Amino acid sequence: MPTKAPAAPSPLAPSPSRACPPRSSALPPSPSSVSAASASAPSAPDHPATAPFEPKAPAFPAGAFLCTHDDARRHPHNHLSCRNMTPDPSLAPAQSALAAGNFDDAAGLFTAALQKDAAHTEARLGLARTLHFAGLLGPALQSLAPFFTTPEISAAAPPAAWLEAALIHRAAGRFNDARLTLENAPPAVHQHPAWSINLADVLLEQGHPAASRDLLAAAPGLLARQPQAASSWLRSQLYLPEVDASQLHASSRQWARWHGGYDPIPMVPPNRELARRLRLVFVSSRLCAHNSAQQLLGILPHLDRKGFHVTLVSTGRIKDSVTEKLRTLANVWIDIPSELPDADTAKLLRDTKADILVDQQEHSNNGPISLFTRRIAPLQVHWYCNALSTGLRTLDARISDSTTEPQGQADELSSEPILRLPHGYLAYTPPHLAVAPVDLIDPARPLTLGGIPHLAKCTDAVLATWAEILRQLPHARLLLARNTLGDPATRDAFAARCHAAGIPADRLDLRPDGGAISTLAIFNDLDLILDTWPFGGEATSMDALWMGVPILTLCGDRITARRTTTLLKAVGRQDLVTTSPEAYIARAVEIASDLPALRASRAPLRAAVQASDWCNGPLIAADLAAAFRALWIKACHRK
Structure with missing residues (x-):
């Protein structure tokens, strides 16, 4: 377990280390810039994680953060934070406006309710959530301030207020303050499922997958009650080298035993015409600027519309230019609020009369995998976010390829039949913001190794291997970039891990995103990508190769350790594939x-x-169409 984060600064007495003027009230510090707020944030000291609990208010920042509309809405756990509250019927129009994304209307209605009753808890929480989803993170935190005016009031604040404050910090990239807020919440908040789920997510973002897993497993009955918590527990194990492929499969089957007991019997299609136009329904919470949506952009323009009618169902809150482009590629677009119970969502999906229902996320990104525990369509298939078997028997196929999952053991460790496409299952489309690769590199620039890995992928073994490579290449430096490295305390803690592994501080360059990742510009600063293991790259590997940067990978025994190998094989660079740490070095x-x-x-x-x-959209679209048709013909012969 990582060391406990430093104590959260009270909004009653802002830390002198933060850049803010004296205050005459008990409200949080006044707005200022993000850089001023973050430049002096403390690093996490070493002290026991079992330190006595002291009630403190959430770690309000010195700045009111204005981030993009997308960034503010990437963490859809908010709906978990108020389920124990009795809804006020008078706020139904405001809640409906919020669910529909009409933030101006929702803010106006919540504000009007607060003008009538400043102590209206649900209205205040609703206003904070509205501002959060609208990307106004500073004002969102300010709206929660009445819950934290004194230590006594803070201790009595509703759990939803603490949880919302933590989510806002996380959306602003202040991962340490999110962790502080959750760790220092009163004991009653710790009993809420969303507390464990959100703290586990933050620990994972900060690079502590074992701690994330253990926290979720320690909460009594949580994994059996909450599908999302069980999915987070399952995903955290992908990063751990001590968990092998067989254990991963056992954990995915355990998830299914907890949450997958619906309608396992295959459905006979009501209309068995073999060659008719099929209703293809994709369900995702990431129909936006995300790698799963980029894959759809690669195939939908080329999918035979005489053979397939395409419906896109969004269960997420994020809407952006990619969303709008996808809308134009769908025959039908459906938005389903993430707060809607699965049973109601399943009914809406059945109303689409889908012939084939496609999941794109398995257990990642708060996706809708729990919907697929039900038999909604005659055929239910998983495609793209291929990290592990879902554990479900209600999926008729999981689409993959023979390099990522060679025949044999992979089939034994898959709950779903593996359908291997002949040319791979990926259809890459470069991000619309991508810059051009550099033609000439400054010869004075030192050899630069690295990448943009999730911090949880950087295990102790990986860091030690990178340290040895740097030892043998004394003029090289290591460049790692990630949005989480924009949080000073998270960056300092990760830097300490790197130094402990033997990576010299003067040869380590840790960078926040700053837009260089989304535009792919970061790859122009790299000479060689060092892939991680056992959880390697896929979307980031495609981006790197698109920019012309070679990737060195270590091919392993599980899906996540073989995906970069698949990509390299397709471009004729098998020489960059190794099979042991020694060979990698x-x-x-x-x-x-x-x-x-x-x-x-x-x-x-x-x-x-x-x-x-994997850059040939028409080819992969044709392969997918043929696979879907073959599955359909097989289903039509069911008895």
């Missing part, structure tokens, strides 16, 4: 020892990517 040193040749390989690599199967 030796190959990295060999490649990087000839820096001119390494940099000269960028242009040919990008050309190979552009010619590869």
